[in-house]
Amino acid sequence: MVNVGILGATGMVGQRFIELLADHPKFEITALTASKRSAGKKYEDAVTWHLESGIPEAVQDTVVVDTDPAEVKDVEIVFSALPADTAAIVEPKFAAAGMKVASNASAMRMEPDVPLVIPEVNPEHLDLIETQQKNRGWDGFIVTNPNCSTIALVMTLKPLYDQYDIKKVYVSTMQAVSGAGYNGVPSMAILDNIVPFIGSEEEKMESETLELLGDFDGESVTPAGFSLSASCNRVPVIDGHTESVFIEMGEEFEVDDVKKSFSEFRGLPQKLGLHYAPESPVIVREEENRPQPRMDRNAGHGMAVSVGRIRRDAVFPENLKYTLVGHNTIRGAAGASILNAELINEIM
Amino acid sequence: MVNVGILGATGMVGQRFIELLADHPKFEITALTASKRSAGKKYEDAVTWHLESGIPEAVQDTVVVDTDPAEVKDVEIVFSALPADTAAIVEPKFAAAGMKVASNASAMRMEPDVPLVIPEVNPEHLDLIETQQKNRGWDGFIVTNPNCSTIALVMTLKPLYDQYDIKKVYVSTMQAVSGAGYNGVPSMAILDNIVPFIGSEEEKMESETLELLGDFDGESVTPAGFSLSASCNRVPVIDGHTESVFIEMGEEFEVDDVKKSFSEFRGLPQKLGLHYAPESPVIVREEENRPQPRMDRNAGHGMAVSVGRIRRDAVFPENLKYTLVGHNTIRGAAGASILNAELINEIM
Amino acid sequence: MVNVGILGATGMVGQRFIELLADHPKFEITALTASKRSAGKKYEDAVTWHLESGIPEAVQDTVVVDTDPAEVKDVEIVFSALPADTAAIVEPKFAAAGMKVASNASAMRMEPDVPLVIPEVNPEHLDLIETQQKNRGWDGFIVTNPNCSTIALVMTLKPLYDQYDIKKVYVSTMQAVSGAGYNGVPSMAILDNIVPFIGSEEEKMESETLELLGDFDGESVTPAGFSLSASCNRVPVIDGHTESVFIEMGEEFEVDDVKKSFSEFRGLPQKLGLHYAPESPVIVREEENRPQPRMDRNAGHGMAVSVGRIRRDAVFPENLKYTLVGHNTIRGAAGASILNAELINEIM
Amino acid sequence: MVNVGILGATGMVGQRFIELLADHPKFEITALTASKRSAGKKYEDAVTWHLESGIPEAVQDTVVVDTDPAEVKDVEIVFSALPADTAAIVEPKFAAAGMKVASNASAMRMEPDVPLVIPEVNPEHLDLIETQQKNRGWDGFIVTNPNCSTIALVMTLKPLYDQYDIKKVYVSTMQAVSGAGYNGVPSMAILDNIVPFIGSEEEKMESETLELLGDFDGESVTPAGFSLSASCNRVPVIDGHTESVFIEMGEEFEVDDVKKSFSEFRGLPQKLGLHYAPESPVIVREEENRPQPRMDRNAGHGMAVSVGRIRRDAVFPENLKYTLVGHNTIRGAAGASILNAELINEIM
Known part of the structure; x- marks a missing residue:
C-alpha cells in the first residue's frame, strides 16, 4: 500500500477524496491537512461532513495537521483539494519536499512544465514531469487535472x-x-x-x-x-x-x-x-x-x-x-486526481 | 371596447390571457371557450386556476361555451390558447365565421399566407392577411405569434x-x-x-x-x-x-x-x-x-x-x-398574441 | 428460489419492486403484469423507466401479461403495486387462485381479516391469514403493508x-x-x-x-x-x-x-x-x-x-x-412488501 | 413627511425596508447605515441588491454612513435590520440619542420594558414606552416586532x-x-x-x-x-x-x-x-x-x-x-416594523 495524504481535507472536494480513497486497494490515507484552525483536531471534529455516505471509520480519529510538508511524514502521494491561491504557494513546497502532488487546483495547470492530464486522453503528457523536475530541481512533482x-x-x-x-x-x-x-x-x-x-x-x-x-x-x-x-x-x-x-x-x-x-x-x-x-x-x-x-x-x-x-x-x-x-466532483475533481495518481503509480 | 373571446380558456396560457385582458383598456372579454366537458359551467367552476393573482371577478361567472364559432356571438377578436392539433381544425372555422384570430398555437404559423408576427419585429407581415382572405375566402383571418x-x-x-x-x-x-x-x-x-x-x-x-x-x-x-x-x-x-x-x-x-x-x-x-x-x-x-x-x-x-x-x-x-x-407565458405566449391584436386593432 | 410476480410492474412502485428483487437471493421474478395496453410487450418496451439504476437485464425481455391470475403461471408470491381501486378487484382473484399476495395497495388494509403488517412491529398479525382463508375460502391470501x-x-x-x-x-x-x-x-x-x-x-x-x-x-x-x-x-x-x-x-x-x-x-x-x-x-x-x-x-x-x-x-x-x-418508496412501499414476503416465506 | 433611517440597510431585510419605504406617503428615507466597510460609499455601490424590483432611484446615490447615532442627523425614526448581537449594543444608543427605533432584531424583544408589538394584536403594549423611557432615561425608545x-x-x-x-x-x-x-x-x-x-x-x-x-x-x-x-x-x-x-x-x-x-x-x-x-x-x-x-x-x-x-x-x-x-420578509420582518412605526406615528 502507498501512503497518501489529502491537502485541504475538510472541504467539499477533500471529502470526496476521502470517500473515494477509503477502501482503495493501493492507496492508504495516512495524512490529512487543513488550515491552522483545524490542525490538531480529530478529523471528525474538524469537518462538517456533507456526503450521504458518512465519514469513513478509518479517518474519523485521524489528527488533522497544518498544510505544511514538514507535518506530512512518510507520504508518497498527496492529493490537493486546496483553493487556487493557496495551492500556488503550497503545492511547490510539497513537490520540493519529494512528494508526488496530484492536484485538482487550477493554480499550476497552465504552467508549461506541469502536466495537465486526463489519463484516457493524454497520458503521454506525464513525460513533462522529467522536464519539471529538472527545471525546478524538485525530487517530487506536480500533476494536475483539468477543471x-x-x-x-x-x-x-x-x-x-x-x-x-x-x-x-x-x-x-x-x-x-x-x-x-x-x-x-x-x-x-x-x-x-x-x-x-x-x-x-x-x-x-x-x-x-x-x-x-x-x-x-x-x-x-x-x-x-x-x-x-x-x-x-x-x-x-x-x-x-x-x-x-x-x-x-x-x-x-x-x-x-x-x-x-x-x-x-x-x-x-x-x-x-x-x-x-x-x-x-x-x-x-x-x-x-x-x-x-x-x-x-x-x-x-x-x-x-x-x-x-x-x-x-x-x-x-x-x-x-x-x-x-x-x-463534477467525482470524474470532474477528486476522481480525476486519483486516476492520475493510479496511472503514475502504475507506470512510473 | 372591442369584444374578445378566449379559445381554450382553462389551460395555463388561457389563464394568462384572462389575467392580462382583465383590465384591458380596449378589449373586453365576452366569451370563454373550452372542451365540451366544461361547456355550460361557470368559469370559476370549470377552471383549476394556477396563477397567483386569482381569477378576475369579471369572468368568474362567465359561462364557458364549446370551442365552436356558432357558440361565440358578437365577438370581433378571439385569442387562441388551443393545443396545436385542435387549433389546426378550429381556428380556420373562426376565421371563416368572420372573426379575427390572434393565435398562440403553432398549427398555422408556417402557412405561407398566415402572418407570423412580433409587432416590434415584422409588423409589415400583417399585409399577408389580405392574401390569406383572398386565398381562403374568409371574412376573418388568422394571425400567429412565434414559439x-x-x-x-x-x-x-x-x-x-x-x-x-x-x-x-x-x-x-x-x-x-x-x-x-x-x-x-x-x-x-x-x-x-x-x-x-x-x-x-x-x-x-x-x-x-x-x-x-x-x-x-x-x-x-x-x-x-x-x-x-x-x-x-x-x-x-x-x-x-x-x-x-x-x-x-x-x-x-x-x-x-x-x-x-x-x-x-x-x-x-x-x-x-x-x-x-x-x-x-x-x-x-x-x-x-x-x-x-x-x-x-x-x-x-x-x-x-x-x-x-x-x-x-x-x-x-x-x-x-x-x-x-x-x-415565456407573457411575452412568449399570451402577451404576444395580445400585442398582435392591439396592433391589428390600431392599424387595420 | 421462489417464483414471484409483480402486479402493476410499470409504475413507480412496480419499478422499485423490480430493482429490489433483481438480485434477491430467494425470490426470482418470473411474471410481470400491467394494463391490457402493455400486455404482450417486452418489459423494456412497455415501461418508461425512471430509476437511476437502469432496467435490470433479467427482466428486459420478460413479456408483460395482463393483470389476471390466469395469465400468471407457476408463481407463488405476487407483489401488488396496483392502484387502490384496481387492487380491490384484482388482489382477491389472485388470492382465490392460490397465490400469496404481498400488497402495497391501500384497498384491503383495513379489512378485519387482512393482516396489515410491518415485520419489525407486528409479525404476529400474520396469524390472521388463517382466519382470512377460512372466511373467504381462499387457498392463497393477502397481506398488506401500511402507507x-x-x-x-x-x-x-x-x-x-x-x-x-x-x-x-x-x-x-x-x-x-x-x-x-x-x-x-x-x-x-x-x-x-x-x-x-x-x-x-x-x-x-x-x-x-x-x-x-x-x-x-x-x-x-x-x-x-x-x-x-x-x-x-x-x-x-x-x-x-x-x-x-x-x-x-x-x-x-x-x-x-x-x-x-x-x-x-x-x-x-x-x-x-x-x-x-x-x-x-x-x-x-x-x-x-x-x-x-x-x-x-x-x-x-x-x-x-x-x-x-x-x-x-x-x-x-x-x-x-x-x-x-x-x-417512502423503499421502506415505505416496495421494500415493505418484500420484507413481508420474506417473513412469510421464512416462517410459514 | 417624517425623516427615517435604516440601520443595516445592505442586508436582505434592509433591502426590503428600502423597497417598502421607497414610495411611502408619510416616511422619507434620509439615512442609510451599514458596517464601517461600506460607510462613505453610495448605496448602489455598497449593496449587492437581491430583490426583483431593483434599487429605488431615490436611494441609489444616498451615501451610506456608519451605524452610529452621531452619523444619523435629523432623523425621527430608525428601522433596525441589524443582526441581534449588533442590535443589542447599537439600538439603545439610538434610543438614547432621542430616536424612535422600530426594530426587527430579536435582541431587545423580551426585555420587560420594551414593547413587542403586532399592531393588529396588541397595540396597547406600546404604553410600555413610557416605562421604558423612565427606566432608562431615554428621549427616544425601542419598539420591536416578533420573529x-x-x-x-x-x-x-x-x-x-x-x-x-x-x-x-x-x-x-x-x-x-x-x-x-x-x-x-x-x-x-x-x-x-x-x-x-x-x-x-x-x-x-x-x-x-x-x-x-x-x-x-x-x-x-x-x-x-x-x-x-x-x-x-x-x-x-x-x-x-x-x-x-x-x-x-x-x-x-x-x-x-x-x-x-x-x-x-x-x-x-x-x-x-x-x-x-x-x-x-x-x-x-x-x-x-x-x-x-x-x-x-x-x-x-x-x-x-x-x-x-x-x-x-x-x-x-x-x-x-x-x-x-x-x-416572512414582508409581514414577518420589514413590513412588521414599518406598520409598528406607522401606528406610533399616528397615535403618539
Whole structure:
C-alpha cells in the first residue's frame, strides 16, 4: 500500500477524496491537512461532513495537521483539494519536499512544465514531469487535472479528435451547485433560477481543452489546432454538469460512426485496469431525453461521461450536436486526481 | 371596447390571457371557450386556476361555451390558447365565421399566407392577411405569434440584424417548466435535474426565426439569409426562458454599439403606445451575472427581454456572445398574441 | 428460489419492486403484469423507466401479461403495486387462485381479516391469514403493508410503545413527490412551493397506526389505546418523507432512555436475518440538524428509519419531540412488501 | 413627511425596508447605515441588491454612513435590520440619542420594558414606552416586532383567543430560505432536502407568542395563559413560511364560527387606515390544497396571512387544525416594523 495524504481535507472536494480513497486497494490515507484552525483536531471534529455516505471509520480519529510538508511524514502521494491561491504557494513546497502532488487546483495547470492530464486522453503528457523536475530541481512533482466542466467535455472530444478534423466547438454548460463548494451558491441565488455566469470558468474551458488535446513532442505541448467557445451557467442541480455541444466538423462524418467512436473509446486506464477506470469512459444513451444529471451522473461510479442526443445538425449538416453529463466532483475533481495518481503509480 | 373571446380558456396560457385582458383598456372579454366537458359551467367552476393573482371577478361567472364559432356571438377578436392539433381544425372555422384570430398555437404559423408576427419585429407581415382572405375566402383571418423561445431570441436579433450582417447563430436554451403547460413536466422529472430535450422546439426556433426576420415583398416572405441552430433544455425554473447565444457576425462590430442597438431599439408598438408595449423591448443588464429568470422575467410587466453578458467572443473575435431572459407565458405566449391584436386593432 | 410476480410492474412502485428483487437471493421474478395496453410487450418496451439504476437485464425481455391470475403461471408470491381501486378487484382473484399476495395497495388494509403488517412491529398479525382463508375460502391470501408515511412513523413508535404509555401523538409530515407516482405532482405545483394537502393521507396515518400497534388475540385486532392526529404536506423533495412528531407521554421518561430504545430496537426480521432487514431498523442521529431526507433516506439501503432532534418538550416537559426520515418508496412501499414476503416465506 | 433611517440597510431585510419605504406617503428615507466597510460609499455601490424590483432611484446615490447615532442627523425614526448581537449594543444608543427605533432584531424583544408589538394584536403594549423611557432615561425608545414565524401564527391566534379559551398549541413550521438572510442557507443544504432545525427559532416562537397575547396592566405584561410547542423546519422555498397548527381548544367551537372569526378580524391598523395595513389581516382560503407559499405569500401586498384547511380534528374533536402562510420578509420582518412605526406615528 502507498501512503497518501489529502491537502485541504475538510472541504467539499477533500471529502470526496476521502470517500473515494477509503477502501482503495493501493492507496492508504495516512495524512490529512487543513488550515491552522483545524490542525490538531480529530478529523471528525474538524469537518462538517456533507456526503450521504458518512465519514469513513478509518479517518474519523485521524489528527488533522497544518498544510505544511514538514507535518506530512512518510507520504508518497498527496492529493490537493486546496483553493487556487493557496495551492500556488503550497503545492511547490510539497513537490520540493519529494512528494508526488496530484492536484485538482487550477493554480499550476497552465504552467508549461506541469502536466495537465486526463489519463484516457493524454497520458503521454506525464513525460513533462522529467522536464519539471529538472527545471525546478524538485525530487517530487506536480500533476494536475483539468477543471470539472473541461474534463467531461474533453473525454467526448478525444475519440472524435482521434478520427475527425474538428474546426470549431461551441459549448453551453449547465453546471451543478456543488462545483462552487458547499457554501458557494446560496439557495437564494439559485432556487427557481439560473445564474448565467461562473467566474473564470469559460476561460478555463477554452484554454485547458486545447492543452489536453495538444501535441506533445517530448518537451512541450502545442495546443490543439481548433478553437472552443464556452458559455457557462449555474443551475439548481446538486451534482452533475450538463453541456450542450455544437461542433463544426472539418470533414465528413456519419452519426453512427460517431456513436461507435464514443462507445468503443478506451484509454490507458482501461487497458491497465486501474481501480477507478470506468469500463466505458463514454456511455452513449439512445433515449431522446438523456443524458440527465440526476439519472446519469453516477454512471461508471461517477467516472464515466454520458452522451446523448448525438445528431447531425439539421441546419448546418456539416456540424455535429450532442449533450453530455459528467459528475463534477467525482470524474470532474477528486476522481480525476486519483486516476492520475493510479496511472503514475502504475507506470512510473 | 372591442369584444374578445378566449379559445381554450382553462389551460395555463388561457389563464394568462384572462389575467392580462382583465383590465384591458380596449378589449373586453365576452366569451370563454373550452372542451365540451366544461361547456355550460361557470368559469370559476370549470377552471383549476394556477396563477397567483386569482381569477378576475369579471369572468368568474362567465359561462364557458364549446370551442365552436356558432357558440361565440358578437365577438370581433378571439385569442387562441388551443393545443396545436385542435387549433389546426378550429381556428380556420373562426376565421371563416368572420372573426379575427390572434393565435398562440403553432398549427398555422408556417402557412405561407398566415402572418407570423412580433409587432416590434415584422409588423409589415400583417399585409399577408389580405392574401390569406383572398386565398381562403374568409371574412376573418388568422394571425400567429412565434414559439416562446423564438420570440425572446428574435427580439434581440432584430436590432442586430438591422445594423449588421449575421452569418450563423447557435443558441442553447434553458426553458422554464410553465412552457409545457401545468401538467407538462412532472416534478419527478425535473427536481435536481435537467431534461435536454423539448419536442419540436429546436425545429420551431430554427424555422420561425428566419421567417420573422425574412423579407416580405407584399405577397410572400423570403426567409432571412442566415441560419440558426438550437439545443433546447428544460430546467427547474417556474417561468422565464434563459438562452445562451453565440453569433458569427458577418462584419465588424463594437460591443458598445451592440449594447446601444439593444437599448435604443423601439418598434411600432412603442411608437403607437400600445397598451402592452414595453417601454424598452430589450433591456441591457450590465451586471456580470444577469439576466436571471427569477430576477428579470417580469421586466416590462413580462413584455421586455433582458440581455446581459454581451461580449466579444474571446476565442472567435468576430463573434458576439450574450445571454437573454424572457417571460415565456407573457411575452412568449399570451402577451404576444395580445400585442398582435392591439396592433391589428390600431392599424387595420 | 421462489417464483414471484409483480402486479402493476410499470409504475413507480412496480419499478422499485423490480430493482429490489433483481438480485434477491430467494425470490426470482418470473411474471410481470400491467394494463391490457402493455400486455404482450417486452418489459423494456412497455415501461418508461425512471430509476437511476437502469432496467435490470433479467427482466428486459420478460413479456408483460395482463393483470389476471390466469395469465400468471407457476408463481407463488405476487407483489401488488396496483392502484387502490384496481387492487380491490384484482388482489382477491389472485388470492382465490392460490397465490400469496404481498400488497402495497391501500384497498384491503383495513379489512378485519387482512393482516396489515410491518415485520419489525407486528409479525404476529400474520396469524390472521388463517382466519382470512377460512372466511373467504381462499387457498392463497393477502397481506398488506401500511402507507409510506405510516410505516416510518410506526417504526419509531413501536419501541416507545413497548416501554412507555403513550397518550397522544401529533405529527406533521413533509412528504416527497415520489409518493404520488411519477406524474402525481406537476413541477408547476411544487417548485418554490409547499402543498399542504395529500388526499386520504391523514386518514390513513390516523387509522393504520393504531391497527399496527393494536392487540391481536388470535382472531382480531383491537386498535392501540392512544390517538394520533396528522397534518400532511407535500414538499419539493424527490424521495424521503420527513415527519415532525410531538408525543404526550403517559409516564415519566428520560431522553437518553428513549434514544436507547430506538437504537437497540430489533424485530423478528433482524433475528431471522431476512435479506432486506436493516441491521438497525431505527437509527439515532445526534447532529442538531439531522435527519434530512437527501442525506438519510438511503440509510440501511433505504430500509431503516432515521430519527433525530430527540428532545424533551421545553414547554410541555411530559412530552417528547423528535423528527424522522424514511424512504417512502423503499421502506415505505416496495421494500415493505418484500420484507413481508420474506417473513412469510421464512416462517410459514 | 417624517425623516427615517435604516440601520443595516445592505442586508436582505434592509433591502426590503428600502423597497417598502421607497414610495411611502408619510416616511422619507434620509439615512442609510451599514458596517464601517461600506460607510462613505453610495448605496448602489455598497449593496449587492437581491430583490426583483431593483434599487429605488431615490436611494441609489444616498451615501451610506456608519451605524452610529452621531452619523444619523435629523432623523425621527430608525428601522433596525441589524443582526441581534449588533442590535443589542447599537439600538439603545439610538434610543438614547432621542430616536424612535422600530426594530426587527430579536435582541431587545423580551426585555420587560420594551414593547413587542403586532399592531393588529396588541397595540396597547406600546404604553410600555413610557416605562421604558423612565427606566432608562431615554428621549427616544425601542419598539420591536416578533420573529417572522411568530407573527404569522399570532395573527391567526389573536381572533381565536379573543373568542375562545385555548389550552395548548402545537405548530410545525416549513420556513423559507430568505428567513436566514441571503447567504444563510447554501443551495447544497436545501436542494431536494429539508433541514429540520433553525437555531433559536422554536424558543422564540414559544416565548414571543405568549408575550404578544399576554395581559398588559399598564406597567408590565403577563404572558397568555396557554402554552405552545414548536418544531421548525427549513424547506426549499424562497419566500413565505408555512405552518401546520394543532390547537387543543378549551371550549366548544364550530368550524364556521372560526372561519368567520378569521375573516372578520380587523385591528387598529385597519381602523386607522394605516398605509401598510392589509384590508383583511387574515384571509380564509376554502380550497382543499391552500394556502401555499408561492401562491399566497403576496396576499395583501405581503402583509396578510392566509389560512386554510381549517377543520375539526377528526381524531380529537375538541381540537382545531389549520395551515397558514405568511410572507416572512414582508409581514414577518420589514413590513412588521414599518406598520409598528406607522401606528406610533399616528397615535403618539
